Structure formats: structure tokens, C-alpha cells
Amino acid sequence: MEKILEVKDLQLSFHTFAGEVQAIRGVNFDLLKGETLAIVGESGSGKSVTTKAIMRLLPESSSEFKSGEILFNGKDLTKLSDKEMQKIRGKDISMIFQDPMTSLNPTMTIGRQITEPLLKHQKVGKTQAKKVAIDLLRMVGMPKPELRIKQYPHQFSGGQRQRIVIAIALACNPQILIADEPTTALDVTIQAQILELMKDLQKKIDTSIIFITHDLGVVANVADRVAVMYGGRIVEMGTVDEIFYNPQHPYTWGLLSSMPSLDTAEEKLYAIPGTPPDLLDPPKGDAFALRSEYALAIDLEQAPPVFKVSDTHFAATWLLHPDAPEVDPPLSIIERMKKFPGSRYYEGVAR
């Protein structure tokens, strides 16, 4: 399939009062046309920063691209001027944010907020734009869009506001939609509605989605492929099945084990010990080693390279090195692996 976005060895730092924070330390991934790529990880793992970097929405005064490139249809976004970038934002790449309560302008009617990208990027008049805006609102499931278009954000509920934000993001049929934890701030029932809406819309307009979340349940629901981020790097990447049923990185094991599930009989919920690394002073080797039960001596010395597990599955852990000792993942992970053809625990049972 066609690659629409390639991120190559992206490194980005923030200059703060306390020093240089290496928020992204060499991220590689690509996004295919029409797919949904989920990026998961704890807060501070760099997932949000990565997408904001793609959109070039990070404050220019304090953030700095150290190296790497972001190729969108062959164009390196890190090299574009502000003007060129403005033509891409909202038209080719658009974004949905975490907190719908704060992401709409409180003193502007939602009609104006939805028509803004239309008027900006497409040669349409005001009346035409308004018609499109009404259609968009209807498409995202807003009742009585003709009336509501004149209202202000505070007159809408959180779920409705997120629908509005989605309508704004989809106004110009973008090629890439970046959703930065779009359901985190919402109630569970509303979350499900918004997720359904996004899946429906993706089918309709054939856009690629980068979906950032720390909720693995959501990932299983929406994603085609998953990238697991930790400490400013992608530690494992693969299809949903590969990540969920044949995970290789101890951090992915930890994440999956800490996910409550109805079919695991374990009473106690697993928690990954410790806290994420301080990226002001990142650890030398594998950033996760200090929290891992599976740490190897080399983990403290040298960052692991990326090992290929399958054509679509990669993981950065020394455990995949031919010389590394064979370790048994946690029981719940072994249970999962038993269902995956190709894993070393596969029992041939159909999923």
C-alpha cells in the first residue's frame, strides 16, 4: 500500500528552564493510505509531541528539531516555511484534541469555527461554506444543525463539542487525521459513540488516522497497526494482532498485563513498577530497563537496536538478540501468545 507519511529518525528537544528535554529520541514510522495507526504509551512517552511535531504546532521558541525528517507525500514538513505549512494544516492534515471543553473558541459561534477552514482552503463563498458546515454537523450526528450553527461552544455538551471538533477537522477531507486522545476526557458511553463515529467517517472519506491513546481497549477497537512508545522512542510496532497476541518488548508486556480484562482470571491487576524516565537526563541504554524484570546487563549500557520479528512487526529490545537468554513473559502474555500462529507458545487453537 501507498505510504502517505514517513517519519524518519525524528529527534526533537525542548529547551526549558531546567535544561534540554529530549522529548523524541529517534522515532521511525510510516503511515499507509487509509489505515489507522495507533500510538500508545504513558504520559510523557512522546506520543503527543510526535504528532504535534508533524503538524508543526510546537512552540518554535522552545522546541527544536535535532534531526530526522517528516515526509508527507515526499515533502519534508520540517523544512517547510510557515506559509507552506499553513496550507497543509486543516486541508491535508488536521487534528482532533483531547479536551473538547477547551478546544473550541468560547467567543466565536461554532458556525464560524467550522467554516473557517473551508473559507481558508477551498474556494467557496460564505453561503456555500455555511451549507457545507450544516452538512458536516449533520454528518457527525448533530441534531438540528441549522439552528445550532449560530450557537456558542458553551451551549454544547462535551460529546457534542467533540463532534464539532471532528466536523472542523474533516471539513476539507484531509488525507491524514491526527486524533490526540480524542476520547480520554469523555464519559465511557460518549467515548464509544465518538469512536463509532470516527470509524464510520473513516470508511466514508478514506482518510488515514493517527490515533494517540493510552487506552489499549480503544486501540483494539480502532487500529490497524500499533506503535508502542516509551521514553521518546517507539519500542515496538506491528499490526494489532501482533502487538496484542505476540508482543516482544517487556514494556508492551507490562502494558498488556496492566489492562483489565474480563477473560483473565487473575484477581490482582498488574502494575508496572516505577515511573517513566526523566527525559531531561535520559538513561543510557534501554529506557525501560530500570523498571523491567527482564533487564539484561547490556540494557544499562547500550540502547537496543530494532529487531525484525516479521515483515510488519518490529521491536527494540535486547531480548530478541540471538545471544540473549530465552525468557518467559508473564503468564497472561503467554496465554495471549498461545492464540497467535507464529509465536513460540502457539498451540494451534483457532482464535
Add this chain to the structure above:
Amino acid sequence: MTQNLDKLPTESFKRITIDSSQAEKISKPSLSFWQDAWLRIRKNKAAIVSMVLLVLIIVMAFLGPVLSPHDAEKQTITHANLPPKVQGIEKLGFMDGVGVVGGKEMDLYERKKVDEYYWFGTDGLGRDMFSRLWEGTQISLFIAFVAAFIDLVVGVIYGGISGYYGGRVDDAMQRVVEILIGIPNLIVVILMILVMKPGITAIIIAITLTGWIGMSRIVRGQILKFKNQEFVLASRTLGASNNRIIAKHLIPNILGVIIINTMFTIPGAIFFEAFLSFIGLGLQPPAASLGTLINDGFRLLEFQPYILLYPSLVLSLLMVAFNLLGDGLRDAFDPKMKD
């Protein structure tokens, strides 16, 4: 995604046990509230310069009258209305004792046969402006510090009680504040000054009468914000007494705000003293404050601008320095600014 694997020694693939407590290791040294604030304020050049300036002015306020060979109160009529003259600098063409009389420039010291030097000149009664300026600064600073201190004490106690006890106490206390806050500060100050005998005490009372309200509102707001936060509730659940909660949890958290607010009340008080003195409600002669000196200077503006210049300069520098320091402290203490 290359698989470039150098030959690595086998022992590097030994399993190791990680002490999970090590995972909590914080690589950055932890800083106390004060250390953190100091680090921040140290980066603020304007605040540092202001601090130095303030120290200088305060030192001069006490040292100035001693340094000058002339007494602030002594009237030497024959030495009246002399422009500034400073040893050494006189050769540079300014502060050389030259003034304008009847449209002609001349050395007034020569004309009046004065051998002494009056660094900032003399006023109409022949008093040394240098000594008077620093004594006036002393008084202005005294009024400002006392007023700010009273505002601080009353405001913190009133706001603290109102916020901490809440409920009916708070209701009653806030009704009072709501009415008081409606009374314009200026009106209260002028009325009080009119009623009392003009002087330092009257000015201080007038300034503090409504001055504490601002502080009390800020403190109350902060207490309300913090007292229901989880860390306070947790401490209460663990059986901490009111005193302990106030001393260990609330005060340290609102200290920054109190300091910042005090930093802004001081210039406010300096301003009000000068303002009152300027419209004739302040100190009465022969006492001098920056305000009365400016008032005197204003009357002689056309002929002896230097009488106005130095007190205005000191007053403005004081105000600027306190405001800049206040700004710096606000940036340093404001947790919102923390990265």
C-alpha cells in the same frame, strides 16, 4: 530498520535483577520551594537589578544624612537657593553650582560667597537638599513598610479566618468586605486624613484602613483553594490538627502569594504618601518626605528644577524597583509557570 548487530560479549546478555526502588530514582536533584524560587529570580535580571537598587536606596536613606556635612534641619538663609555642586564633577560642566538669575547664567556659589559644597543644592531656606532628600526617603520608606506590614497582618488574619473556617463565619466576614470594597480607597484616605491630625500616624492609618482588604481577599481565595485539595484532606484523614494543617500545609502554599502581594502594597503605600503630601494632606513642615519634597519642588519648578528632580528621581526609582521586583517574584513563585 536494519539489524546491524556487532559482536557483543556474551556476559552482556546476563539477566540482571533491577531493584525496583531504583526505578524511582530521580536523576535531577530536588529543590526546595525557596531554592527553586531563588533559581528563577536569579535569572530575572530586572529583578536582581531592582533588588540591588533597593538595597542601595535604603542604605543611602540611612547613610546619606550622615555623609553630608550639612544638617537637614539647619537653615542658613545666606545659602538659600543654591544649585547642586559636587567636588570633582563640577569640572564636567554640570553640578557645578551654575544657576540662572534674571535670565543670566552665573556661578551662584561665587556670587553668594559660599565655599561649601551642597551636592543636591539648597532650598529657599538654605537647607541642604541632600540630607533632606535622604531623610525624606527614610520617612517615606518607614510609612510604606509599616503600612504594608499592617496590611499583611490584618489581611492574612482576616482572610485566613474567613477562608479556613468558612460557613457562617465566612459569610458574615465577606458581607463586611463586600461593603468595604465598594468604598473607594481614595475617599477613605482623604476623609481619615481630614479628621486626624496630619502626620505619619494619620497617613499610615488612612492607608491601612482599607488597604488590608486586597490581601485578605487573596489569602481567603488561596485558603479556599488549598483547604479542600487532596493533600490537605489526606493530612486531615491522618489526624492532623488544625494548627498543623495551617502551619505545614496552608501557609507554605500561600506564602508566595502573600510575599508577591506585599511587594505590590509597598509601592502602593509609597505612592499614597507622596500623593497625600502633594495635595497638602501629608506631613507638615518641617518634616520631609519624598511627597512633601516633590510638592516643594513643584512650586519652584520654573526656577530651581533640581529641587524637584532628585526626590522625583528617588521616588520613581523606588516605585520602579518595587514593581519590577514584585513582577520577578510573581514569575518566580507562580507555579503555573513551572515547566
Add this chain to the structure above:
Amino acid sequence: MAKYIVKRVFYMFITLFLIATATFFLMKTLPGSPISSASKLNPQQLAVVEAKYGLDQPLPVQYGKYMLNLVQGDLGNSYQFKGADVTDLIISRLGPSFILGAQGLILGVAIGIILGMIAALKQNTIWDYGSTFIAIIGISIPSFVFATFLQYWLAIKWELLPVALWDDGWKSSIMPSIALAMGPLATAARFIRTEMIEVLSSDYITLAKSKGASSFEVAFKHAFRNALIPLVTVLGPLAAGLLTGSLVIENIFAIPGIGEQFVKAIMVSDFSVIMGTTLFFSVFLIFVILVVDILYGIIDPRIRLSGGNS
């Protein structure tokens, strides 16, 4: 909203009543009678004059009369100007004070907004430092110091503008207006800078950027309005500051306004003028603050439509 306004008006009246009462009794406790200090009268003459002004009656009666007159807008008669009506005296002085206040406010706020915007949009550049410096100067240097220096340089040294008085048309109003404008300018500049920086870091600004809006559109279409609306809240304190300023500025430039009259009345202990002007100032300030609060509710759609109070 209506309930809120009623509550506020109620408080306004309590405050005014307290001020009126306090003013009256404070004046009564003043040492010496205004008449005795003003002229050398023998006891009989004094009694006649006191009777004329009602000063011989018991305090509660005087108070009752005073309050009754007050409700009718009668502030009593001046001791100083041969029994002139205080209300008339105040009204006759309104013009220049109003013109200066309005010019100072508009000039100051307009320039302040521009400076604040520049500072926020060019944060941590020379532009920012420059406008922050101007704002600090404006906040720190008392208007009477600033005014005397303006007068010295512009009028006395360079003779560009009339030194004082109100008889040279709009030229007379330039220096006092500039002197009065410094406070509002500084306050507006600092306020807008802080608000703009906060607004510019908010989520909806990021969303506006993600739509492809240019920096100019982000600043003026999205951020400016949101930063400007809260500025209304400082109009109350600004009005109070202008009033304080006008007392000294009108004196420095000998402007025949209320402030100059007030300070003169203080000098000669003309109590009825002092009382009257004090009350007038109080009504003015309290009214301004009330109007500002209501205005804020009207222009902010969040408050306007939800009917909440601030």
C-alpha cells in the same frame, strides 16, 4: 442576571449610605468650626451664621436634614463661596474633568492595548522588553511627577504647549490628558500582554492553528477578542485611578475641574464642598464598577447566555 444586578444595586445603596453617614459624622468631629476659622467673628455673629447653616441644631437633627436633602440631590451650601449650592458647584466643574478623564482613558487604553499586543505577539524580543519597560514606567512613576516633568519640558523649556489653565482650547488638554493616560496605558498594556499570552497557549488557539490559520488570523480573529473581553474588569480600578490622578493633575495644570475645586476646599476646610464632592466621587466610582460588571456579563457570550454571575 437580573437577580445578580438587583443584588449588586442593593449593595451599592448600602455602601453609599455608609459613606454618606461616615462622611457626615467625620466632618462633625473635625476640630473647630469652618466658620470660626475662616473669619474673625464675635460670638453673636458666629451664632447668627451658625443658625443660618443649621449648625446650632442637635446632631441627629442635622444628620436627618442632611440625609433628606441628599436623597433629593441637594448637597448643601458652600461655606466658602457665600452659600453657593454645592450641587451646582460640582456640576459647573464637570466639563473639564470629564473631557480630561475621557481623553486620558481612551488614549491610555488604546495605546496600552497596542503595546500589550505587540509585547505578547513578539514575546521575549526587543519589542516585548520595550513595551514592558514603558508599562513599568507608567505603573511606577506617579502621574504628578510625570505631569510636572511634562510641564517643565514641553511648556516651560520648549514652550510648545500652554503651561496651564483651560483657556487655550484643546491644546490646554493635551498635557493633562497625557499625564492621566499613563496609568491606564500601563495597566492595559500589562493586562493585555498577560491575557494574550495565556489565550495564545490555550487549546482553541492550537485548534485554530491546526485549521491552517495564519499567525495574523490566530492573533486577531481568535485570540484578541478573548483577551480583550476581560479588560473590561479593570475599567473600574482604572476609573478610580483616573480620579486620584485628576486631583493632582488638575492642580498642576490649574484646570477648573472638580479635582482642583476639591483640593482647594480641603485647603480652606469648606466641609460641605468636601462632603459633597466625596459623595459625588463615591457614587461615580461605585456606579462605574456596577456598570462594568454588568457590561462584562453582556459582552462575554459565556456569561451572557448562561445567565450565570461572575
